[in-house]
Amino acid sequence: MTVPIGSLLLLLCLLQIKHMFADYFLQTPRMLSGRGEYWHLGRAEHAGVHAIGSIITFLLVGAPLVFTLILAVLEWGVHFNIDFWKARQCDQKQLDPYKAAFWRASGVDQALHQFTYIAMIWAWATFAL
Template identity: 65%
Template sequence: MLILLVLLQIKHMFADFYLQTPRMLSGRDKYLHFGRAEHAGVHALGSIIVFVLMGAPVLFTFWVVLAEWVVHFHIDWAKACWSVRKKHSPTEAGFWRAAGTDQALHQMTYLAMAWAWCLCVA
């Protein structure tokens, strides 16, 4: 499980901090936002790679990654709505509270995915 969590962390770092495009970052407070869907898709693709490397069955991988896509999409949407409404900038504590909450929720998602992997696969 530790290897799975490390791989999910590496995937998260690249998907959240290296692979975001301007389209993914703009207008994120709109619910039907293609850029956010695309960003969640980058996360999903990375997770598919992780679960393939871990030898997870195809059906398990499909369902857990679909759930991750939905959860990631909504976590990011909620953060965007909050951030736009509050107009926080990186110089304000509220910005960092929102960013920290967003990241913590993503990490809890990975713990849930690892738990599902342990229950269903390992």
């Protein structure tokens, strides 16, 4: 795997921008309410926004379409379940932004999403270049 560091960093930056918009600017009230139940349409839509953003991101760097679609489906499932874990933690422990445990759960949630991006970049460098 010999990928120019600039290409890896560009992809990481694009994924960070995508994540910022999907997690902080594009969430709707339906995506934010009732997240403690597993089969939650809002969480599915939210994970879908992330998947669509990743499709756009990987196509921008020239990744093959089939690879990109497989990666997006995998990301959808991982993102859906990471967010469910956080919602369950917050519901079960009655966490809100005024409790330190809420921020620990949020930190773990965000770290897991970042590890997902590292895995996606590894897959791109290994299988798509």
